[in-house]
Amino acid sequence: MSLVIAGKTFNNRLVLGTGKYKDFATMQACYRAARVEMVTLAVRRFDLAAKGEDNILNWIPKDIALLPNTAGCFTREDALRVSRLAREALQTDWVKLEVIGDPKSLYPDNEETLEAAKILVKEGFIVLPYVNADPILAKKLCDVGCAAVMPLGSAIGSGLGVQNPMTLLLIKEVVDSFKLPMIVDAGVGTASDAALAMELGADGVLLNTAVAEAGEPTKMAQAMDHAVLAGRLAFESGRMPKRLYASASSPMAGLVGR
Numbered sequence: 065m066s067l068v069i070a071g072k073t074f075n076n077r078l079v080l081g082t083g084k085y086k087d088f089a090t091m092q093a094c095y096r097a098a099r100v101e102m103v104t105l106a107v108r109r110f111d112l113a114a115k116g117e118d119n120i121l122n123w124i125p126k127d128i129a130l131l132p133n134t135a136g137c138f139t140r141e142d143a144l145r146v147s148r149l150a151r152e153a154l155q156t157d158w159v160k161l162e163v164i165g166d167p168k169s170l171y172p173d174n175e176e177t178l179e180a181a182k183i184l185v186k187e188g189f190i191v192l193p194y195v196n197a198d199p200i201l202a203k204k205l206c207d208v209g210c211a212a213v214m215p216l217g218s219a220i221g222s223g224l225g226v227q228n229p230m231t232l233l234l235i236k237e238v239v240d241s242f243k244l245p246m247i248v249d250a251g252v253g254t255a256s257d258a259a260l261a262m263e264l265g266a267d268g269v270l271l272n273t274a275v276a277e278a279g280e281p282t283k284m285a286q287a288m289d290h291a292v293l294a295g296r297l298a299f300e301s302g303r304m305p306k307r308l309y310a311s312a313s314s315p316m317a318g319l320v321g322r
């Protein structure tokens with residue numbers, strides 16, 4: 065049941081973000097409610113030198129792995145700079161690589177992401193790229209040595225759920241052939257979206273807005289934990305075939321009065 069990324073084992077397949085919470089205490093409570101073992105931190109959006117309670121790092125429990133991300137970067141140079149800064153400041157080689165192509169859709173720029181990934185892998189980073197759902201790009205990212213591929217389910221913060229189930233299946237086939245995980249990242253709006261991603265075979269789900277903007281964030285965090293687990297169990301169980309016609313629950317043979 066565990067998720068392994070770059071040799072590190074996670075017993076929970078849900079990854080949460082750090083943005084949009086009403087305060088750091090709520091964020092921390094959500095991490096506990098969801099039992100997450102990894103969270104992603106937008107390095108550019110926080111003052112990592114802030115003191116005491118003003119520093120987000122003091123609100124992230126030490127037993128939770130930090131995945132710095134390059135949110136807010138629009139070029140490969142920018143993403144490289146932020147990744148190196150994160151490595152220095154946070155003492156980790158892990159990076160969620162985001163190179164955004166357009167501020168309105170927040171869709172990733174494929175070419176820039178691939179080029180940045182090549183360089184970061186050469187520099188010894190564990191690179192988890194956030195990308196458009198594209199099996200060809202996924203293969204290229206696996207080829208250059210990324211540790212996972214993180215296709216979007218739909219646009220960041222849209223809450224539109226998994227809009228591309230068939231494409232995710234194709235990506236899953238690609239990453240499986242490299243024995244790498246696929247983590248669906250962005251667009252999850254509610255628990256059933258996370259469950260669907262997992263039922264499709266995603267190895268994990270990364271989400272932020274659905275929890276941070278929920279009416280009761282800790283309750284939604286718990287729901288996401290359950291959803292990811294339920295979806296994974298369903299995937300591993302193997303679903304029944306879909307049928308056009310009914311199939312009686314009790315056998316017809318031996319019916320009394322026949």
Ligand SMILES: CC(=O)[C@@H](O)[C@H](O)COP(=O)(O)O
Binds near residue numbers: 274
């Ligand atoms: C937190 C983070 O890295 C986001 O950029 C991520 O893609 C999550 O997206 P949602 O907010 O849609 O869950």
